[in-house]
Amino acid sequence: xxxxxxxxxxxxxxxxxxxxxxxxxxxxxxxxxxxxxxxxxxxxxxxxxxxxxxx
Amino acid sequence: xxxxxxxxxxxxxxxxxxxxxxxxxxxxxxxxxxxxxxxxxxxxxxxxxxxxxxxxxxxxxxxxxxxxxxxxxxxxxxxxxxxxxxxxxxxxxxxxxxxxxxxxxxxxxxxxxxxxxxxxxxxxxxxxxxxxxxxxxxxxxxxxxxxxxxxxxxxxxxxxxxxxxxxxxxxxxxxxxxxxxxxxxxxxxxxxxxxxxxxxxxxxxxxxxxxxxxxxxxxxxxxxxxxxxxxxxxxxxxxxxxxxxxxxxxxxxxxxxxxxxxxxxxxxxxxxxxxxxxxxxxxxxxxxxxxxxxxxxxxxxxxxxxxxxxxxxxxxxxxxxxxxxxxxxxxxxxxxxxxxxxxxxxxxxxxxxxxxxxxxxxxxxxxxxxxxxxxxxxxxxxxxxxxxxxxxxxxxxxxxxxxxxxxxxxxxxxxxxxxxxxxxxxxxxxxxxxxxxxxxxxxxxxxxxxxxxxxxxxxxxxxxxxxxxxxxxxxxxxxxxxxxxxxxxxxxxxxxxxxxxxxxxxxxxxxxxxxxxxxxxxxxxxxxxxxxxxxxxxxxxxxxxxxxxxxxxxxxxxxxxxxxxxxxxxxxxxxxxxxxxxxxxxxxxxxxxxxxxxxxxxxxxxxxxxxxxxxxxxxxxxxxxxxxxxxxxxxxxxxxxxxxxxxxxxxxxxxxxxxxxxxxxxxxxxxxxxxxxxxxxxxxxxxxxxxxxxxxxxxxxxxxxxxxxxxx
Numbered sequence: 119x120x121x122x123x124x125x126x127x128x129x130x131x132x133x134x135x136x137x138x139x140x141x142x143x144x145x146x147x148x149x150x151x152x153x154x155x156x157x158x159x160x161x162x163x164x165x166x167x168x169x170x171x172x173x
Numbered sequence: 174x175x176x177x178x179x180x181x182x183x184x185x186x187x188x189x190x191x192x193x194x195x196x197x198x199x200x201x202x203x204x205x206x207x208x209x210x211x212x213x214x215x216x217x218x219x220x221x222x223x224x225x226x227x228x229x230x231x232x233x234x235x236x237x238x239x240x241x242x243x244x245x246x247x248x249x250x251x252x253x254x255x256x257x258x259x260x261x262x263x264x265x266x267x268x269x270x271x272x273x274x275x276x277x278x279x280x281x282x283x284x285x286x287x288x289x290x291x292x293x294x295x296x297x298x299x300x301x302x303x304x305x306x307x308x309x310x311x312x313x314x315x316x317x318x319x320x321x322x323x324x325x326x327x328x329x330x331x332x333x334x335x336x337x338x339x340x341x342x343x344x345x346x347x348x349x350x351x352x353x354x355x356x357x358x359x360x361x362x363x364x365x366x367x368x369x370x371x372x373x374x375x376x377x378x379x380x381x382x383x384x385x386x387x388x389x390x391x392x393x394x395x396x397x398x399x400x401x402x403x404x405x406x407x408x409x410x411x412x413x414x415x416x417x418x419x420x421x422x423x424x425x426x427x428x429x430x431x432x433x434x435x436x437x438x439x440x441x442x443x444x445x446x447x448x449x450x451x452x453x454x455x456x457x458x459x460x461x462x463x464x465x466x467x468x469x470x471x472x473x474x475x476x477x478x479x480x481x482x483x484x485x486x487x488x489x490x491x492x493x494x495x496x497x498x499x500x501x502x503x504x505x506x507x508x509x510x511x512x513x514x515x516x517x518x519x520x521x522x523x524x525x526x527x528x529x530x531x532x533x534x535x536x537x538x539x540x541x542x543x544x545x546x547x548x549x550x551x552x553x554x555x556x557x558x559x560x561x562x563x564x565x566x567x568x569x570x571x572x573x574x575x576x577x578x579x580x581x582x583x584x585x586x587x588x589x590x591x592x593x594x595x596x597x598x599x600x601x602x603x604x605x606x607x608x609x610x611x612x613x614x615x616x617x618x619x620x621x622x623x624x625x626x627x628x629x630x631x632x633x634x635x636x637x638x639x640x641x642x643x644x645x646x647x648x649x650x651x652x653x654x655x656x657x658x659x660x661x662x663x664x665x666x667x668x669x670x671x672x673x674x675x676x677x678x679x680x681x682x683x684x685x686x687x688x689x690x691x692x693x694x695x696x697x698x699x700x701x702x703x704x705x706x707x708x709x710x711x712x713x714x715x716x717x718x719x720x721x722x723x724x725x726x727x728x729x730x731x732x733x734x735x736x737x738x739x740x741x742x743x744x745x746x747x748x749x750x751x752x753x754x755x756x757x758x759x760x761x762x763x764x765x766x767x768x769x770x771x772x773x774x775x776x777x778x779x780x781x782x783x784x785x786x787x788x789x790x791x792x793x794x795x796x797x798x799x800x801x802x803x804x805x806x807x808x809x810x811x812x813x814x815x816x817x818x819x820x821x822x823x824x825x826x827x828x829x830x831x832x833x834x835x836x837x838x839x840x841x842x843x844x845x846x847x848x849x850x851x852x853x854x855x856x857x858x859x860x861x862x863x864x865x866x867x868x869x870x871x872x873x874x875x876x877x878x879x880x881x882x883x884x885x
Contacts, residue, residue: 141678142421149417153410165405165412167256167330168396 177325177645180638181254183541185267187635189247190534192275194623196243197530199282200235201619205612207232211759212605214785214795222286224795226718230297231285236522237295239278241386244530246274246313248393249336251537253317256333256396257324258643266316273309277302289359292715292751293374295381296350300361303351310347314340321665325643329665331412335392337665338420338672342384345676350377354819356812360712362820367746368435371754372684376427383423386521390529391415391458394482397533398465401478407464411457418454420672422447424679429500432509433728434754435743441502443683448500455493462486477552481532484560488524492517507582510724510758512601513574516567523563523615531555531622538626542633551625558618566611573604582732590735594761599791697744700873702822703866705810705836710866712813713859715753717797724755725764725870738765738871745874748822760794765871775843776850778864800860805840807833807857839865 210216210225217224250267254260261267280302284290290297298306317340321333350373352364365373399406406412428436428444463486466473473479495517499508508514539546546552580600583591703711714720727733729740741764746752765771780787783801785794811829818824824832837856843864844856854861 142675145675146417146421149414153413158410161409162405164328164330165399165409167326167328168252168332168399169403169405 175644176642178640178642179258179260180640182250182261182264182267182637183635183639184637185261185264185271186247186251186537187541188268188271189243189250190537192271193240193243193247193530193534194626196235196239196278197527198616198619198623200232200240201612201616203228203232203235205609205616208605208609208612210795211793212602212609214793217795219796219798221288221717221799224717224797226721226795227286227288227290229721230290230294230718231282233295234281234285234297235278236526237381237385238281241390241526241530242274244526244533245339245385245389245393246270247537248397248533249317249389251533252332252393252396253320253336255641256326256330257320258326258641259320259324262316262319262323266312270309270313270316273305273312277305277309280305284359288716288718290716290718291353291361291363292718292720292753293350293363293370293377294720294756295378296347296374299359300351300353300355301358303347303353306347307344307351310340310344314344318665318669325646327646327663329663329668330396331406331409331416332392332396333665334416334668334672335388335395337669338416338676339384339389339392341669341673342380342388342420342424342676345673345680346377346380346384349373349680354816356816357809360809360813362750362813362816364820365750366820367749367752368437368743369684370749370752371431371434371746372428372436372440374752375430376424376680376684379427379430380424382521383419383426386526387423388419390526391419393529393533394458394462394486397478397529397536398462398482401476401482401532401536402466402469402472404465404469407461407467411461415454415458415461417675419451419458421675421679422451422454424676425683426451426500428683429505430756431754432500432502432505433730434726435741435746437743440683445500445502449497452494452497455496456490459486459490459493462489475549477546477549477556478532478536480553480556481528481535481559484556485525485528485532488520488528488563492521492525495520506728506730507578508574509728510756511574511578512570512604512757513578514757516570516574519570520563520567523559523566527615528559531559531619534622534626539629539633541639542630542635544629544633547625547628547632551621555618555621555625558614558621562611562613562615562618564611565614566608569604569607569611573601573608576604577601581736582730584732584735590732594736595789595791598759598793602793695742695744696747697742697874697877699877700745700747702748702817702824703869704839705814705832706839706862706865707869708813708817708866709805709807709810709836710862710864711753713800713863714866715751717800719763720753720755722755722757722759722794723761723763724758725752725762726754727762727764733762737762738768738770739874742874745871748817750817750820750822760792763867763870765875767868768871768875770875771871772868774850775846775864775868776852778867779847779852779854779860782860782863797860800863801854801858803859804855805857805859805862807836810836 206216207225207228214225221227250261281298284299284302285297289299291299317336321329353361354364355361363370395406395412425447426444428440429448432441432445463483466479466483473483498504499514499517535546535552577597577600580592580597585591727737727739727741734740777788781789782797784796785792810832814824814829814832840856840861843861844854847854
């Protein structure tokens with residue numbers, strides 16, 4: 119049996135494209151909004167992590 | 174709060190570090206060897222095991238998975254422990270990972286020269302090794318995730334996100350690319366054929382570059398660069414954008430390897446769009462790295478680690494600028510199948526991956542041996558040899574690629590092709606010589622590094638268990654409600670799942686339609702399955718790695734149609750398990766080698782395989798003497814036919830039982846035709862099967878009326 123036959127049975131497979139576009143668009147918009155609204159101090163603290171070690 | 178005392182495991186870092194150096198040297202030597210074979214084919218020693226077609230996969234696999242792979246593990250085991258303020262969760266799993274990975278590399282080093290291959294670029298390893306990779310990858314993943322869970326540091330630093338993203342994506346890529354049905358202990362056919370196989374292949378191949386050669390190395394960059402410069406990364410915000418955008422965009426870009434091919438147009442366009450967008454996060458990351466050094470450039474002059482890092486980042490920037498450029502259709506029309514691609518890849522491989530690997534070794538080894546680097550001067554010499562080596566390697570190859578491609582496309586005023594293929598090859602031989610000199614310089618630099626590191630190790634004392642202290646992590650409920658990403662940054666498993674969703678959707682959207690919608694691959698009635706002899710011949714073609722030099726994909730350009738015949742159609746490849754479109758034309762395209770337009774007698778192929786220069790003076794193809802002597806193994810024909818039937822190839826029921834009769838009948842016919850030309854060959858020699866396959870190529874649709882297919 120060809121592999122294609124298995125995927126063909128996925129119902130509503132064509133919605134995936136539309137869903138993913140929306141999902142990603144929203145994901146990145148929220149990511150950007152969060153990044154530019156959040157407190158810079160958190161980042162400063164995080165960015166010093168590699169330097170905190172003794173070595 | 175009670176401070177806990179614990180120890181970082183440096184032994185595992187050391188082991189992976191040594192493995193990095195050894196596999197790097199081997200991978201580079203093999204690379205230099207095949208680079209010499211391109212202009213001096215006798216350097217193959219006329220042995221099956223050491224011909225270009227078998228060694229080239231060894232070179233690419235050794236560099237990607239052994240050298241860069243081991244370098245990433247070295248850096249990950251070092252930085253992960255320190256960023257998590259915890260020892261690796263399980264020493265046992267660490268060592269299982271180490272020895273498992275080295276065993277896989279050893280397996281590759283044995284099987285590839287033996288011609289045991291799947292014929293898919295960068296995924297050539299046979300199915301038992303594929304299973305081993307899966308198991309060892311899971312071992313690594315468990316150990317990494319558990320270390321992150323048991324960390325003593327609340328926040329998960331961005332480098333670790335890159336490690337998590339890498340782990341989950343490589344797992345996905347490897348599993349999907351390895352869907353195959355075995356017909357023997359060492360042989361298998363992929364689940365996909367033709368266009369679908371090509372799409373899976375370059376989704377995989379492109380993302381092997383993205384998630385083995387880029388994301389983990391970026392993680393290393395985000396740890397070791399701030400460390401070596403002793404200042405935090407320029408913008409942490411940018412690093413977050415870098416991470417999410419990169420993993421999201423990269424996964425879609427694969428089809429840019431298939432422009433102007435028989436892949437449906439919409440998929441090609443999708444690949445182009447995402448490739449162009451990739452420029453943004455890539456350059457964001459590069460600038461983030463370089464700007465980290467603002468105000469510290471005086472250190473770059475002094476510190477070898479930073480020197481290597483700066484050139485590495487510059488090469489990363491160059492390669493990721495060139496990548497989107499190459500994925501534009503008009504540029505790709507010239508660059509594809511030429512040495513341009515090879516030059517591009519080596520800016521990334523030698524410059525970005527190699528130099529980051531060297532930088533972290535120069536950083537970690539003195540630290541782990543509690544000493545300083547033996548000689549900064551030698552490191553500086555290494556740096557210059559490497560840098561000049563990259564330039565001497567890449568510039569001639571860019572030139573060769575551009576010049577050859579332009580020559581392919583030239584016509585005389587009368588409308589004839591101006592150059593035959595051989596002229597375009599002999600013309601660029603000097604560039605091939607120069608390239609191998611560049612490679613040799615780079616390798617010399619590596620040996621200097623080994624000497625330098627060896628002396629460093631001699632003067633220090635290895636700290637097997639490095640003492641550290643930190644307070645344990647307690648579950649504190651924050652006074653104010655935290656932002657979602659801030660919370661996410663502390664949840665490694667959620668992060669892993671999210672990363673998986675991000676990359677999986679890219680793959681699904683791209684591939685599902687090609688698998689589902691029949692109109693994407695219009696079938697052609699006259700395309701028939703291969704005969705058993707042709708099938709065996711095809712498997713020998715795959716075994717010998719012919720695809721490393723010959724494409725089977727005629728693009729719809731005037732010169733290609735004039736040179737090779739009608740452009741390739743998607744429907745022609747429906748029985749090609751695996752597809753053999755190739756990615757480089759060191760030799761001419763073979764998609765229509767057997768069609769009337771290009772037809773040559775069987776005797777020509779026989780003589781040509783015995784000694785290519787006898788029929789094509791100046792040829793750089795190696796001799797395939799063993800094909801004339803080796804007896805064709807027909808014992809696996811029934812098993813192969815049965816697997817093909819499972820895959821949907823319409824051989825009649827029960828054909829496996831009689832396939833060998835048909836095979837011998839066809840073989841006898843070819844032997845008889847050779848005899849007419851005074852060539853004595855046993856009908857069961859391997860060469861007969863190869864001739865059968867080559868003579869079949871492109872014959873199916875030559876008598877079809879046009880237009881043959883509609884591809885909308």
